[in-house]
Amino acid sequence: MERSIIEVENLTKVFGAVVAVDNVTFSIDKKEFLILLGPSGCGKTTILRMIAGLEIPTEGEIRLNGRIIFSSKKGIFVPARERDVGLVFQSYALWPHMTVFQNIAFGLKVKREAAPEIEKKVMDIISYMQLEGLKDRYPQEMSGGQQQRVALARMLVSRPDILLMDEPLSNLDAKLRLDMRAEIKIIHAQTGATTVYVTHDQVEAQTMASNIAVINRGIIEQIAPPKTIYNRPANLFVADFIGSPSINLIEGKTESGEVDGRMSVRNEWFSLKTACREIPAGRSVVAAIRPENISIVPSEGLNTLPGEVLTILPSGPETVLRVRYETYVFSLLLMQQVTLSPGQKVHLYLPPENILVFDKETENLLPLD
Amino acid sequence: MPKPAVSMEKRGTTIRFSRVKNYVRQPHIVISLILLVILLIIVILPFAKMIEDSFVWQFADTRLSRNAEPGGLTLFHWKRVFASALTQNILFRPLMNSVSTSLSVSLLAMFIGSFLALLVSRTDLPFKKIIATMAVLPYVIPSYIHALAWLNLFKNSRIGGAAGVFQYLTGITPPDWLSYGYFPIVVTLSIHYFPFTFLLVSAALTSIDSRLEESGEILGATRFHILRRITFPLVLPALLSSFILTFSRVLGTFGTPYFLGTPVRYYTLATQIYSNIINRIPSVGYILAFVLIIISSAVIYINQRMIGKSKSFVTIAGKGFRVTETPLGKLSYPLLCLIILLFIASVILPLVLLVWQTLTLYPNDYSIKHLTLLFWIGEANTVFAEGEAGILLNPAIIRAAWNSIKLALVASVIAGFLGIFVGYAVVKGRNTKLAYAVEQMSFLPYLVPGIAFGALYLALFSHRIGPLPALYGTFALVALVCIAKNLPFTGRAGITSMLQIGSELEEASETLGARWITRFRKIILPLSIQGAISGFILVFITVMRELSLIILLVTPETRTLTTMTFRYQEQGYTQFSSAISVLIIIIVVFGELISRRFGKKNGI
Numbered sequence: 027m028e029r030s031i032i033e034v035e036n037l038t039k040v041f042g043a044v045v046a047v048d049n050v051t052f053s054i055d056k057k058e059f060l061i062l063l064g065p066s067g068c069g070k071t072t073i074l075r076m077i078a079g080l081e082i083p084t085e086g087e088i089r090l091n092g093r094i095i096f097s098s099k100k101g102i103f104v105p106a107r108e109r110d111v112g113l114v115f116q117s118y119a120l121w122p123h124m125t126v127f128q129n130i131a132f133g134l135k136v137k138r139e140a141a142p143e144i145e146k147k148v149m150d151i152i153s154y155m156q157l158e159g160l161k162d163r164y165p166q167e168m169s170g171g172q173q174q175r176v177a178l179a180r181m182l183v184s185r186p187d188i189l190l191m192d193e194p195l196s197n198l199d200a201k202l203r204l205d206m207r208a209e210i211k212i213i214h215a216q217t218g219a220t221t222v223y224v225t226h227d228q229v230e231a232q233t234m235a236s237n238i239a240v241i242n243r244g245i246i247e248q249i250a251p252p253k254t255i256y257n258r259p260a261n262l263f264v265a266d267f268i269g270s271p272s273i274n275l276i277e278g279k280t281e282s283g284e285v286d287g288r289m290s291v292r293n294e295w296f297s298l299k300t301a302c303r304e305i306p307a308g309r310s311v312v313a314a315i316r317p318e319n320i321s322i323v324p325s326e327g328l329n330t331l332p333g334e335v336l337t338i339l340p341s342g343p344e345t346v347l348r349v350r351y352e353t354y355v356f357s358l359l360l361m362q363q364v365t366l367s368p369g370q371k372v373h374l375y376l377p378p379e380n381i382l383v384f385d386k387e388t389e390n391l392l393p394l395d
Numbered sequence: 396m397p398k399p400a401v402s403m404e405k406r407g408t409t410i411r412f413s414r415v416k417n418y419v420r421q422p423h424i425v426i427s428l429i430l431l432v433i434l435l436i437i438v439i440l441p442f443a444k445m446i447e448d449s450f451v452w453q454f455a456d457t458r459l460s461r462n463a464e465p466g467g468l469t470l471f472h473w474k475r476v477f478a479s480a481l482t483q484n485i486l487f488r489p490l491m492n493s494v495s496t497s498l499s500v501s502l503l504a505m506f507i508g509s510f511l512a513l514l515v516s517r518t519d520l521p522f523k524k525i526i527a528t529m530a531v532l533p534y535v536i537p538s539y540i541h542a543l544a545w546l547n548l549f550k551n552s553r554i555g556g557a558a559g560v561f562q563y564l565t566g567i568t569p570p571d572w573l574s575y576g577y578f579p580i581v582v583t584l585s586i587h588y589f590p591f592t593f594l595l596v597s598a599a600l601t602s603i604d605s606r607l608e609e610s611g612e613i614l615g616a617t618r619f620h621i622l623r624r625i626t627f628p629l630v631l632p633a634l635l636s637s638f639i640l641t642f643s644r645v646l647g648t649f650g651t652p653y654f655l656g657t658p659v660r661y662y663t664l665a666t667q668i669y670s671n672i673i674n675r676i677p678s679v680g681y682i683l684a685f686v687l688i689i690i691s692s693a694v695i696y697i698n699q700r701m702i703g704k705s706k707s708f709v710t711i712a713g714k715g716f717r718v719t720e721t722p723l724g725k726l727s728y729p730l731l732c733l734i735i736l737l738f739i740a741s742v743i744l745p746l747v748l749l750v751w752q753t754l755t756l757y758p759n760d761y762s763i764k765h766l767t768l769l770f771w772i773g774e775a776n777t778v779f780a781e782g783e784a785g786i787l788l789n790p791a792i793i794r795a796a797w798n799s800i801k802l803a804l805v806a807s808v809i810a811g812f813l814g815i816f817v818g819y820a821v822v823k824g825r826n827t828k829l830a831y832a833v834e835q836m837s838f839l840p841y842l843v844p845g846i847a848f849g850a851l852y853l854a855l856f857s858h859r860i861g862p863l864p865a866l867y868g869t870f871a872l873v874a875l876v877c878i879a880k881n882l883p884f885t886g887r888a889g890i891t892s893m894l895q896i897g898s899e900l901e902e903a904s905e906t907l908g909a910r911w912i913t914r915f916r917k918i919i920l921p922l923s924i925q926g927a928i929s930g931f932i933l934v935f936i937t938v939m940r941e942l943s944l945i946i947l948l949v950t951p952e953t954r955t956l957t958t959m960t961f962r963y964q965e966q967g968y969t970q971f972s973s974a975i976s977v978l979i980i981i982i983v984v985f986g987e988l989i990s991r992r993f994g995k996k997n998g999i
Binding site: 041042078079080082101103105106107108109110111112113115117119120121122123132133136137180184190 | 416418420421826897899900902903904905906907908909910913917918921922
C-alpha cells in the first residue's frame with residue numbers, strides 16, 4: 027500500500043485558554059477525499075489552517091509526503107508558501123483589485139514562470155473551469171458561482187498535490203451547490219489530488235467524501251467512510267449529529283434471560299429486542315434507531331409500539347412523521363405520501379437489526395455481534 | 396466525553412526556543428516589534444524624558460536659584476509650580492482660565508452645533524444641503540485665524556500699534572473685555588468648534604430611525620415631548636462626546652489664547668507652557684504640560700468609558716430608513732437668516748477682514764484710497780516693513796511655504812504608511828498582548844495636547860540621546876512630531892481598512908507561494924491605499940495648519956507658514972500675517988475639497 031500523504035500526529039492548538047484542537051491524530055492516503063465534519067467552532071477549520079501553514083500549532087507534528095512540515099519537538103515550522111498546498115477559502119478570497127486572469131496567474135508569477143507559459147496554463151484552466159470570456163472581469167463583477175470557479179482555478183493552476191477546501195460551497199444557493207459538488211468530485215477524480223475538505227453540511231460530507239472525520243470540541247469522534255459513519259456511528263455524538271431528522275434515542279437498561287443471546291433494552295414503558303450480543307443485565311444504555319428504519323404496521327407484534335400521530339410534514343416523495351408513545355416522540359421518515367391525520371393511532375415497528383445500542387456512560391457503540 | 400488534558404509541562408528549553416523562533420518568524424510579529432521600538436522612541440521616551448527633566452536642575456535655573464547646580468536632582472520646579480508664592484500665577488490662574496474658556500466654548504459650540512444639526516436633519520429648512528456643506532468650513536480654517544480676524548476688527552490701541560476696523564469706522568475705542576481675554580477667546584473658538592458638534596450630532600441624528608419618533612407621535616406625544624423624551628436621549632451620547640472632545644481640544648489650543656489673551660496677561664495653561672519655555676524655565680513648562688496631559692487624558696478617558704457604555708442602546712438598525720421632516724412654517728426664513736448670519740460671522744467676515752487687512756498700506760488706515768497690493772506683490776522696499784517684500788515675492792515666505800508643504804507631505808506619507816503597518820500588526824495579531832500594546836501606544840499621542848507634545852519633543856531632542864543626534868533645529872524633528880501626533884488617526888484608519896480587507900486575501904497569496912514582501916506589495920498595499928488616501932489628505936491639511944504642535948520646535952531654518960504668521964503677528968506686521976493666513980486658508984480649503992472627492996472622511 028502506498029504511504030499516507032498527510033500524517034497528523036498529536037496535533038494541538040490552544041488559543042489563550044481555549045483548546046481548539048485537542049491531541050488529534052489521523053492520516054490521509056494518496057487520492058483520498060477526506061471531509062472534516064462538525065458543528066461550527068469544533069476546530070475543523072483550525073486543523074485545515076494548520077495543515078496549510080496559516081496557523082502555528084501549539085503541539086504535535088504534521089508530515090506531507092513523509093517530509094516534516096511542522097514539529098513542536100524538533101522545532102520545525104515550514105511556512106505556508108513553502109508547503110505547496112492549494113487552499114480555497116469559504117469567502118473565496120479573490121483579490122478585488124485584480125482581474126480573473128491576474129488572480130489565477132498570481133501563483134505562477136510568484137514562482138517566476140515564463141510569461142508565455144503562464145498565459146498558456148491560465149488559459150487552459152480558464153477553459154477547463156468554463157470561465158471563457160470572463161478573464162478580464164473583476165471578481166465583484168461576477169456571480170457567486172463564477173467567483174467560486176475562479177477560486178478553484180486559482181488553486182488548481184499550480185497543480186498542487188494536496189487540495190484544502192474550507193467550506194467552499196457554503197455561500198452558494200442550494201441549486202448551485204448541487205452542481206458544484208458534482209464538479210468538485212470530478213476535479214478530484216481527474217487531478218487525483220489528495221483533498222481535505224471542511225464542511226458543517228452532513229449531506230455534502232456524505233455525498234463527496236471517501237472518508238469522513240467527525241469532529242467535536244477539538245477531537246475526532248470518528249473517522250470512517252460515509253456509510254460506516256451513518257450506519258455504525260462510533261458513539262452517541264456521531265449518531266446524533268449525522269442524519270436528518272435526527273436519530274431516535276431511547277434510554278433504558280439491558281435485560282437478559284432471552285434464549286437467543288441477543289440483548290433487549292427495557293425502560294418503564296416498553297422493552298425492545300435488539301440484534302446486539304447480550305451483556306450483563308442492568309447496565310444503562312441508549313438504544314438508537316434511524317427515522318427511516320421505523321415503519322408503520324397494521325397490528326401488534328415483536329418490537330411494535332402503539333402511538334399517536336402528532337404532526338405530519340410531507341415534502342414531495344417523502345413524509346416526516348412525529349409519533350408519540352407515552353413520554354417518547356419518535357421521528358419517522360417514510361418514503362411515501364401518507365393519508366394519516368394527527369391524533370390517529372398507529373403501530374410502530376422497530377426492527378431489531380436496525381437498533382444500535384450505546385453505553386450510556388462511555389457513549390460508545392456496543393458491538394453488534 | 397472524557398478529554399485528555401493538554402500537557403503544558405514537560406517540554407525542554409530547546410522546544411521553547413524553537414517556539415520563540417517560530418513565533419518571531421511571523422511577519423506581523425516582526426512588524427509589531429519594529430513598531431514597538433519606533434513607538435517607544437517617538438511616544439514613550441519623550442514622556443519619560445520630560446518627567447526626568449522636571450526633576451533636574453537646568454542650566455538656565457542658575458538665574459532663579461542660587462542653589463542650582465545644573466544636572467543635579469531637585470524638587471525645585473515642582474515646588475515652584477505647586478507650592479510657592481508663584482503657584483497662584485503659574486498654575487492656578489492659568490488653570491482656571493483654561494477650564495473656564497474650555498467649558499464656555501464647549502457649551503456654546505455644543506448649543507450652536509446641535510441646534511444647527513437638528514434643523515438640518517429633522518426639518519424642512521431650505522438649502523439644507525448647502526448649509527450642511529458650509530457648516531464645516533469654520534472648522535477647516537485654523538482656529539487662530541479667527542483670532543487674527545477678531546483682532547483686525549476689534550483691536551484697541553492698548554498694546555500700542557494700530558487699532559482695528561471697528562475703531563476706524565466708529566471712532567470708538569473698544570473696551571478691553573471686547574478686544575482681549577475671556578470674551579473674544581470664547582467667541583472665536585466657539586465659532587471654530589461648533590462644526591465639530593454639528594458633525595457628530597448630525598451623524599447621530601441620521602442614524603436614528605425616525606420611526607422611533609413616529610411611534611411616539613402615534614401614541615399622541617407632542618413634538619416637543621418627542622424631542623425631549625425620545626430624540627434627546629438617543630443623541631445624548633453624541634452630545635456628550637462632542638462636549639468632552641471640544642473641551643479637551645480647547646484646553647490644548649495655543650494660538651487663539653496667545654493672540655487674544657497674552658496682551659492683557661490673560662494666560663491659559665497652553666500659553667503659560669509656551670512662555671515658560673521661551674523664557675528658559677523649561678522644567679516649569681514641562682510640569683505644566685504634564686498637568687495639561689493629565690487633565691486631557693482624564694477627559695478623554697471619561698469619554699471613552701461613556702461611549703463604551705452608551706453604544707449598547709444606540710439604535711442603528713441597518714440603513715435606508717425614512718426621516719420625517721418637521722415643517723418650520725413661519726419660522727423658516729427667520730431661522731435661515733440666523734444661519735446666514737452665523738455663516739457670515741464665522742467664514743465671510745473673517746475672510747473679508749483678513750483680505751482687507753492685507754490690502755491696507757498702514758495697519759490702522761482702512762480707507763479705500765490707501766489700499767495697496769504691496770504686501771502681496773510689492774518689491775522689497777526699505778520704507779515698509781523693514782524692507783520685506785510682499786509675500787508672493789518674499790524668499791523667506793516662499794521658503795516657509797515650501798517648508799510647510801514639504802512638512803505636510805512628509806508627515807502625511809510617513810504617518811500614513813506607519814498607520815497601514817499599525818493596522819496590519821494590530822489586525823493580524825488580534826487578541827495578543829503585543830498587538831494590544833502597539834494599538835494602545837499608537838493612540839497615546841491623541842491624549843497629549845499639541846503644545847504639550849511639542850514640549851515633550853523639546854525635552855527629548857534638544858540634546859543627543861545615545862546614537863540619536865540632537866535633532867533640535869532640524870526639519871526631521873518637526874516632521875517627527877507631526878508624524879507622531881497624527882499616528883492615532885492614521886493608525887485608526889489603518890486598523891479599519893485592514894479589518895475590511897480581512898486576513899484571507901493575504902493568506903490566499905501565502906498559500907500560493909508569495910513571500911511577505913510580495914504579499915504586501917501586491918495585495919495589502921493596493922487594497923489599503925484607497926482607504927489611506929483620504930487619511931493622507933486629512934493629515935496633510937492638519938499639518939498645513941498646525942501651530943500649537945510645532946511652535947516650540949521650529950527655528951528660522953525650519954519655519955512654516957503658520958509659524959511665520961505667528962512671528963509677523965507678534966511683531967505687529969498684521970498685513971503680512973493676514974496675507975499668509977489667507978494663503979493657508981486657500982491651501983486647506985482646497986485640500987478639504989480634494990479629500991471630499993475621495994469620499995468618506997474618517998474622523999476629524
